[in-house]
Amino acid sequence: MKKLLLLSLILLLLASCTSTEKAQEEYTYTEEVIMVEGDGHMIPATLTLPNVKEGEKVAAVVMCHGNGSTRHEAGNAYDYTAPELAKAGIASIRFDYIGNGDSTEDYIDYTHYKGVEDAITCKEYLENIPCIDGDRIGIMGWSQGGRVAFLTAAEDDDFKSVVTWAGAYGVKPSDKDEYEVALKDGYYEVTYDWRGPLKQAPAYYECSMNIDYPAEAAKIKAPYLLIQGTNDTAVAPETANTVFAALTASVNKSIFWVDGGEHTFGVFTPGDTTLVTITDETIAWFKETL
Structure with a gap:
């Protein structure tokens, strides 16, 4: 009987220790709006860092946004996901493409590979932060940001893991007609319900149409999670x-x-918890692969 009581006590203590350890796994964090120096332009970004112990190093993620959006993303979804990553011990940087959000550049100069360049620049910024392990940096993107994440991972194998949310891929059926308009007028104007129009130059379409997507995909060795809605x-x-x-x-x-x-994973529907679900899946993936 005494042995049984002793065993029960030991198990209770072990369970208590495990619960304490789990509670301690959630980090506090800090966020800072920064400007990262890009190639001839400044990149507005938000840096989210877990508060770590001295000498501790954590993984990090570059977050890419979709067309017509900003680093905060639809429904401020990235403003939710980045802190959740930080609580799990994963730093992040989310940034605005040229001509979006707080960028003072003209969007007409944007192409997919301009997004790639800025994503790589943001990765290099992360690598110089003392608490970040430069060998454990991933990338994620939503919609057009998924395309940018895909192309960036193909371009730079320093990215050790990839997550896309409804990631775009390939040439849109409308690109050819839009390109013809851009050639004639100097740009094609894309309109949105939630913001002003954006002008896409011929170079935007030439970039997209000249990408060999299967060849780019074949370059990617990193772990890759695709999150996709069935009704997108x-x-x-x-x-x-x-x-x-x-x-x-x-x-x-x-x-x-x-x-x-x-496509927006319910962020505009009150009470919808899909964002929580896909954020949890994203965190679990990066925890496993970075």
Whole structure:
């Protein structure tokens, strides 16, 4: 009987220790709006850092936003996800493309590879922060930001893990017609319901149409998670399967299907918890792979 009581006490103490350790795993964090020096322009960004012990190093993630959006993303979703990453011990930097958000540049100069350049610049900024482990940096992106994350991972294998939310891929059917207008008028004007129009130059379309997407996919060796809604009408759900099949060199790849999920993952629907779900999946992926 005494042995049984002793065993029960030991198990209780172990459970208590485990619970304490789990509680201590959640970091406090700090956020700072910064300007990162890019190639001839400044990159507005928000840096989110876990508060770590002296000498401790953490993983980090570069966050890429979609077309017509900003570093805060639709419904301020990234303003939720970045702190959640930090609480889990993962730093992040989210930035505005040229001509978006707080950028003072003209969007007409934007191409996908301008986004790639700025993502790599933000990665290099992270590498110089003492508490960040430069060998454990990942990248994520939503919609067009997913395309930028994809192309960046293909360009730079310093990125050790990739997550895309409804990531765009390939040439849109409308690109050819829009390109013809851009050639004639000097730009094609893209209109949005939630913001003013953006002017896309011929170079934007030439960049997109000249990308060999399967060849770029084959360069990516990093672990790759695709998060995709089954009811997405902006990026067709089968896109995730196409990208998955093209990632022939990835050491670890997976698709997380959001049943009934649309392109914005419910961020504009009161009470919808899809953002929480995909953020949790994103954190779990980066914790496993970085």
